[in-house]
Amino acid sequence: MTDHAPEATARLVADYDRNWHADGSARSGAPKWAKYRANMLSEFPSPFRGGKDRLAVEIGKFVKLINQLRPDADGSALLGEGGPLSFSYPDVKNVKVSPEMGDLDAVLGEVVKMFDGMPNWGSPLTMCNVVPQANIAAIVASMLGQVFSANILEGEYAWNVHRAELETAGMIANLVGWNPTQAGALYTWGGGGCWMYGLKYGLTRVLRESRDKGVRTDAKVICSQQAHYVQHNASDWLGLGMDNIVQVRTHVSTNQMDADHLEEILKDLHARKVPVAAVVCTMGTTDANAFDPIGRVRSLLDTYPNPPGYGKAVLYADCVVGWSWLYFRDYDFEANPLGFSERVLPVMRKNAQMIREIVHADALGIDFHKVGWAPYVSSCFVYRRADDFEKLMSRGADAYLQARTPYNPMYYTAEVSRSASGSLAGWATLKYFGMEGMQAVLGGILETKYYLYNLFSTQPDLVCVNPDDTGLVTLFRVYPEGVDAKLQFERELKEPSARADLLRHNELTEAVGDKLFEWVRSGTKIDGRYTPYLSFTTGFRNTEYNRDGADPEAVVYALKSFPMNVFITPEIMHWVIRCVRAARDEVMKA
Numbered sequence: 001m002t003d004h005a006p007e008a009t010a011r012l013v014a015d016y017d018r019n020w021h022a023d024g025s026a027r028s029g030a031p032k033w034a035k036y037r038a039n040m041l042s043e044f045p046s047p048f049r050g051g052k053d054r055l056a057v058e059i060g061k062f063v064k065l066i067n068q069l070r071p072d073a074d075g076s077a078l079l080g081e082g083g084p085l086s087f088s089y090p091d092v093k094n095v096k097v098s099p100e101m102g103d104l105d106a107v108l109g110e111v112v113k114m115f116d117g118m119p120n121w122g123s124p125l126t127m128c129n130v131v132p133q134a135n136i137a138a139i140v141a142s143m144l145g146q147v148f149s150a151n152i153l154e155g156e157y158a159w160n161v162h163r164a165e166l167e168t169a170g171m172i173a174n175l176v177g178w179n180p181t182q183a184g185a186l187y188t189w190g191g192g193g194c195w196m197y198g199l200k201y202g203l204t205r206v207l208r209e210s211r212d213k214g215v216r217t218d219a220k221v222i223c224s225q226q227a228h229y230v231q232h233n234a235s236d237w238l239g240l241g242m243d244n245i246v247q248v249r250t251h252v253s254t255n256q257m258d259a260d261h262l263e264e265i266l267k268d269l270h271a272r273k274v275p276v277a278a279v280v281c282t283m284g285t286t287d288a289n290a291f292d293p294i295g296r297v298r299s300l301l302d303t304y305p306n307p308p309g310y311g312k313a314v315l316y317a318d319c320v321v322g323w324s325w326l327y328f329r330d331y332d333f334e335a336n337p338l339g340f341s342e343r344v345l346p347v348m349r350k351n352a353q354m355i356r357e358i359v360h361a362d363a364l365g366i367d368f369h370k371v372g373w374a375p376y377v378s379s380c381f382v383y384r385r386a387d388d389f390e391k392l393m394s395r396g397a398d399a400y401l402q403a404r405t406p407y408n409p410m411y412y413t414a415e416v417s418r419s420a421s422g423s424l425a426g427w428a429t430l431k432y433f434g435m436e437g438m439q440a441v442l443g444g445i446l447e448t449k450y451y452l453y454n455l456f457s458t459q460p461d462l463v464c465v466n467p468d469d470t471g472l473v474t475l476f477r478v479y480p481e482g483v484d485a486k487l488q489f490e491r492e493l494k495e496p497s498a499r500a501d502l503l504r505h506n507e508l509t510e511a512v513g514d515k516l517f518e519w520v521r522s523g524t525k526i527d528g529r530y531t532p533y534l535s536f537t538t539g540f541r542n543t544e545y546n547r548d549g550a551d552p553e554a555v556v557y558a559l560k561s562f563p564m565n566v567f568i569t570p571e572i573m574h575w576v577i578r579c580v581r582a583a584r585d586e587v588m589k590a
């Protein structure tokens with residue numbers, strides 16, 4: 001600190017005073033910084049109530065701009081005008097902060113332009129992946145978190161906003177069948193973040209010393225062959241190493257973890273005194289919607305505990321996609337109060353039975369931004385026993401912050417500051433949909449999916465290739481006109497002699513997928529109408545003679561329809577078939 005003579009200090013105070021009017025605006029002789037600052041006074045949201053708040057004005061303007069992005073009723077699957085990318089990479093990065101202060105409207109206008117051409121998740125033509133349109137309750141709730149910058153790292157800065165996270169823990173625990181007040185929840189960064197929390201929980205419980213000494217033991221993470229690839233991120237970033245992942249085989253017909261194989265693995269590790277940090281059961285895989293037999297896994301873990309000196313392995317359920325089937329846990333399938341068709345009832349009942357077993361998990365992950373119709377980032381890691389998890393993970397208090405309320409998650413989270421927006425989005429979704437709302441949306445998608453499936457069964461050149469999956473995706477192939485798609489696919493799936501055919505039709509599938517994408521991006525119309533936005537997979541399963549995957553090419557490519565939004569109608573599904581055929585004819589002509 002510089003010491004000033006008293007007179008000099010008094011002059012500095014007077015100079016500063018002279019810059020301002022009483023209302024905080026800058027006087028004419030004030031320096032440039034003070035004028036900028038005065039300008040910003042009118043452009044930050046006012047801390048006081050009043051009709052002229054700039055935030056309210058800008059949101060009003062923004063609503064008009066948002067409407068410009070929305071296409072007409074029969075518009076394309078893209079926002080705004082569509083068109084090619086507006087930048088070239090990496091030249092786009094050659095940009096500097098401008099020397100002068102910007103103009104608020106101009107900046108926001110540019111933001112709106114950035115959304116031009118982005119996929120419109122609410123379009124009836126959009127069915128490319130598990131990306132839902134966000135619901136209004138969640139959007140508005142999460143905006144409030146932005147407006148007032150709630151920080152849910154601790155109670156002092158979140159105050160009542162913490163109810164969003166705490167009541168999420170309770171509502172999810174009740175859905176699962178856990179004791180709600182003993183459970184806990186942390187909103188975090190994606191299903192990937194949830195998995196990482198699950199693994200960290202396991203590492204800490206099993207290798208106590210790792211908190212201080214680091215991970216020095218090759219503890220194992222066990223998951224199925226069909227577990228999400230985020231397994232690699234988590235093991236890598238936590239320093240355990242990807243080589244410590246052990247994959248359990250899955251059943252060919254059900255895609256579920258083979259519990260007998262898991263038992264072999266656990267028996268072997270047990271005999272060799274190798275500890276297991278975590279077993280991950282995927283409760284609803286992204287495409288096939290397979291649920292691992294988590295009840296059986298729990299009893300196997302009890303039969304083969306970790307060697308003495310190590311803590312108990314954590315059983316984590318990756319249900320980030322499949323969690324919403326919990327809403328059917330207690331649905332009365334006999335009375336069927338929502339009136340679902342007999343086509344979908346058994347499917348729902350099966351999913352509900354499978355997800356029920358999730359009660360055996362120690363912790364689980366939920367993506368509200370997938371089958372929850374909420375905006376990013378609103379993933380939630382939920383644990384059964386808050387006393388165990390929070391005590392294990394706690395670090396000491398720190399000098400910056402004081403515990404002013406009973407709930408201060410900063411002491412055991414990976415993050416420091418956490419936005420409340422995710423928790424508000426998740427909470428608002430739970431409150432808004434309620435049990436029946438979510439059942440209706442989820443069941444409605446299933447009805448739409450089977451409508452498409454039933455259409456395929458009547459078309460000679462089309463075949464659904466995942467008829468036994470109970471999820472929301474339809475995977476299908478289109479064959480050249482005149483080919484019996486069902487017979488031909490059967491041969492390609494089973495007979496090594498049809499390998500050349502399989503490869504040729506894989507190529508056709510990819511070409512059709514690319515053509516459909518090209519049409520969406522270029523705004524091409526068929527019969528005067530925009531085309532649907534689908535996607536494809538280059539290998540959702542191996543052929544039956546290639547179960548071990550030794551032949552990397554003997555896999556099944558398929559086009560994909562993931563009808564996530566509520567605007568998709570039966571009529572659109574007919575349109576999908578028309579456009580898929582048009583794309584096939586186009587690529588076969590070439």
Ligand SMILES: *Cc1c(COP(=O)(O)O)cnc(C)c1O
Pocket residue numbers: 189190191192193228230282284285286318320321367379
């Ligand atoms: C999507 C997904 C993840 C990854 O979740 P993000 O939210 O994208 O991080 C993990 N597991 C499964 C089963 C998923 O479907």
